[in-house]
Amino acid sequence: MTQMSTDWAAEWAAGDGEPLRFLGPDGGLVRPDLPRPPDDLLGEALRLMLLSRALDQKCTSLHRQGRLGLYAPVLGQEAAVVGSHLAIDPATDWLVPASREQPAMLRHGWPLDRLLASLLGRIDAARIPDHVRMLPRQQSIASQLPHAAGIAWATAIRGLDGVTLAYCGDGATSEGDFHEACNLAGVMGVPLVLVVINNQYAISTPVSRQTRAIRLAHRARGYGFPGVAVDGDDLFAVHEVTRQAVERARAGGGPTMIEAVTYRMSFHNTSDNPSLYRDPSEEAEAGLRDPVARLVAYATGAGLMTPDAIDVVEAEVRAEVAAALDLALSYPAPGPEEIFRHVFSD
Template identity: 40%
Template sequence: MTVQELPGAGASYRPTPPPSWRPRTEAAPLLPDAEPYRVLGTPAADKLDPELMRRCYAELVRGRRYNAQATALTRQGRLAVYPSTVGQEACEIAAALVLAEQDWLFPSYRDTLAAVARGLDPVQALTLLRGDWHTGYDPREHRIAPLSTPLATQLPHAVGLAHAARLRGDDVVALAMVGDGGTSEGDFHEALNFAAVWQAPVVFLVQNNGFAISVPLAKQTAAPTLAHKGVGYGMPGRLVDGNDVAAVHEVLAEAVHRARTGGGPTLVEAITYRMDAHTNADDATRYRDDDEVAAWKEHDPVELLERELTARGILDEAGIEAAKDAAETMAAALRERMNADPVLDPMDLFAHVYAEQTGRLREQAAMLRAELDAEAQG
């Protein structure tokens, strides 16, 4: 802004108008819908892909059984902790199925089911939660980043990978998953800001399950929705019913396509609910009542899809029983393998910490090796 001297005594000053200001991005197209997008139970369900929906159903049933089995393993002392996704299976399955083989999934600690649905061995997915290994699997094999226990730290990593892929000319999209609690972290802000500025091919999926452990969403943010936060960074925000697997898959598919074709990032908020406690170490009755949980059980993602598909003749009793049988087979194998005591090598503590071991790590490894050798000799 400049000032201009006016003629006359006293030499008065007045500001001149600054150059006209224009926003870099028009806000209106970025705003989410007023209500979560739905497919099941609406006219949009007429366009369901029967093959895709049958696969989604089988994965939902398997996912529900996987959650039950993993929770049981914590009670048996075979897992140190397990963050269940009962009630959130639609988000997990849609996120896994929407990606192409060359794409990358960046899960949070709660997203073991998404990793399994993408092809990861269920035992490997639980190895970190068992306390046996740093990650438990090779991230490059299925293009699944390590499960992220710190909140939202995987989001900047997803942006970095997606940006690097674009610079290299690789056809890669990153899909990063985070809970509503993670949106209160600085990493969330940094990731969305960089993604939008760089127009990185990345999709952010926020599973809004109502609570950051015991803290309800209303005590975390005053935003109209979490999807609205995308506007502040210059990316579209989408709001979707997170228990409607068809809707989540459609919204994520559009976001992945947009990212892949140069349209930049998208922030998707899926409204869902975790039926179980935060983890097996949490007492959810201290901060929510049974009536609230019961109301959400009426919107169970497995039952929603089953009712829709059977009503449309896409799924029959044989298909339902086949899905249940496959889930039981998976659970039995998982139970058997997890009940076997793992053979652990203490020297593995130093493996995969750095691409090349530092001098300090080599010193520590040598000290441990000497102690182990001395113990073995008597």
């Protein structure tokens, strides 16, 4: 098995239980000696995170206008999603999303207009292209995880080089499908990287009402593979720990669980009203750890990008979303036959 320069799971397990952090909320490096993504990758990361925010804004607005159905924003969780997905290769690896990993789905190859078509109910146009190694988003909590373990197992049986990256939320760790998938993955030693995005709430239920465990990542030990908790608002920590987990899986080392500790800065979805169950001061405090602001502060402080250059990127991604929306709206509405198309072969 390939030797790693640093075993982050072991370092975390031997520490005080606090999530690993490389980049502070002010954009400064907590430990300058730690690895960080190359500059070109940071540019891609920031663009994806800004695109995600533009998409959130547009889709929320469309929902309020009655033009789009249910939507789950990524607001506040961008570093957890983007940082982890940047560690895999869409050409060889599989993506198994939950329900709010839009920037990962886009980077993996699902065109933006097709993603928007799915939200607009244009089912036929929303079909994932054959060459894209990705399962559809999943609204049924944790039910995608046994499939993720199965894909990873099949990859290993066939002797392929691929790794499966799967996402779930903290609420999914309370479901039987989660435990069954983890047990199979551990027993068979499959090349699976499971990212648990702990955004503190399973809709309205806080983590403290879901488990007495100090950290969700500790659950990996019971299944015989490493678990590690990272600051999910820190793109650097998420990317480096996922990169090592992917390298380990690709080398035959088996699965890894990564708990990205973050915060859902918006509603669970457009049918939710978080003011009924969250203290506004809690949301304000989480805003101080904003993952996008953190990366912008680092990029500008390090001289990698200027504020004007970031303004240009923001304008570009807004235009990209608008153009994709126009294209998605041009696709025909589904007919009755769409109930069966893309589900049954005959």
